[in-house]
Amino acid sequence: MTTMKEIAERTGVSVSTVSLVLNGRDAGRVKPGIASKVRKTAEDLGYRPNPLARSLRTSKTKILGFISDEIATTPYAGRLILGAQDAARSMGYMLLTVNTNGDVELERHEISTLKQYDVDGFLYACMFDRAVDPPDSLEPLPTVLLDGTDKRGRLASIVPDEHRIGYDATRRLIEAGCRSIAYIGAGGEDLPKVSGQVIADRYPADVLREQGYLDALHEAGRETDPDLMIRVSFNRPALDAVSDLFDRKRPDGFVCFNDARAWYVYLCAAQRGLTIGRDVSVVGVDNHRLVSDTLAPELTTVDLPHYEMGYWGTLKLVSIIEHRTPDDAALPGTRSPLPDLSETNAMIHCTLLERHSVADPAR
Structure with a gap:
């Protein structure tokens, strides 16, 4: 293993000079030309610093x-x-x-x-x-x-920036010409848990994304409709809730808390003979590859x-x-x-x- 002493002998400088250069402390102490020569010699000789020695010297591992x-x-x-x-x-x-x-x-x-x-x-x-x-x-x-x-x-x-996620997703649907935009949040049995214990009645991210959705609608001069905002968990209860929203309000745009919830929108649209990307627009969140790349058409989503x-x-x-x-x-x-x-x-x-x-x- 190449040592600083060998580099010093090869370059004709002191070991302390080599140490200053190889430890990045040469600025203002060693002439640039000499420092460049030391680094080039160290590279040619395959010098590698000793982590243990460095940690003893600097108190950093x-x-x-x-x-x-x-x-x-x-x-x-x-x-x-x-x-x-x-x-x-x-x-x-x-x-x-x-x-x-x-x-x-x-x-x-x-x-x-x-x-x-x-x-x-x-x-x-x-x-x-x-x-x-x-x-x-x-x-x-x-x-x-x-x-x-x-x-x-x-x-x-x-x-x-959770608020901006909801805002950007909603703005995209407004720009696409959607007239009635729904928000599909997280709720039901899907509550924030740590070690299996429920710690809140909503995900903080869900609260902020929903507020971003509301702010984007307000900025665009749109009236907000609480009936266009639902919170769902998974499986049949979620599918039933999204299906009911389709029939009650007939939204043509959906902002979904995550990509997984966008799947229910796709299924409900298909059941009604509607085409995603033409009759109904959907934006998810996560960029969950098993969902966003698998759905047809592929899901527009906000990357976390x-x-x-x-x-x-x-x-x-x-x-x-x-x-x-x-x-x-x-x-x-x-x-x-x-x-x-x-x-x-x-x-x-x-x-x-x-x-x-x-x-x-x-x-």
Whole structure:
């Protein structure tokens, strides 16, 4: 293994000079030409820094702990973790991931275990967007919340802009010429649960998306009709409720809380001889590939930025750990633009993905 001493001998400088250059502390201390020569020699010799030695020297291990409640059981966990991993890798960090299944005692144990690995900070991920009370055991290490906000306002966080989701979806249907736009929310037996326990009578995201729907209608000078707004769970009760809405109000546009609920609109339209994308327009939320790509025609949907939340949250955490903006990170091409790292409680404007479930007024 190549050492700093070998690089120093090859370049004719001191070991301390090599150390300054390879640890990124050469600005103003080492002439640019010499620094360039040291880096080139290190690259040619295949130099790799010793993580253990570096951690002893800097008191940093470059390891981050990723803790989730029940997100590993959701279809979106992979994208969230992948975004965090990609960002960590781009900054020279490693990610250790644990899932607590919502068990408080297990969570406490896992946090303690990660601290034994001397992690530099934590990413704390929620299974759905909500206000949470993160455990005090995360302290004193820097922590960033993913898809959730801190009830006590202590920690940085990132969530989707839920209000804008409902607003953008409704505006798209207004622009498509829809005259009567319904909102299909989440309700019935589908209530927010953590570890199997109901924690609220509605999803916070549902409340905000519904308000975005109402605000878009109001901005367009449309009257709002409470009878066009329903909350459904799944299976037969949901199908019956959407079917009843079709017969009572005959809406020609639907904003759905998620892609799964759009399926009931498709089925009810087919039962009435109506064509999605011509007679009835539908916008979902999630970009759930098993739904949005499977339905015919393909569903226009708002993409939930799980990858982006994981990526931004990791960059934010590193910026807190290193007390700097990580401008050397390779920013990926993402569907939704990443917020500025100067934000503490960031919201992502989610991208609406055009497919074929919204009518074209020109046709």
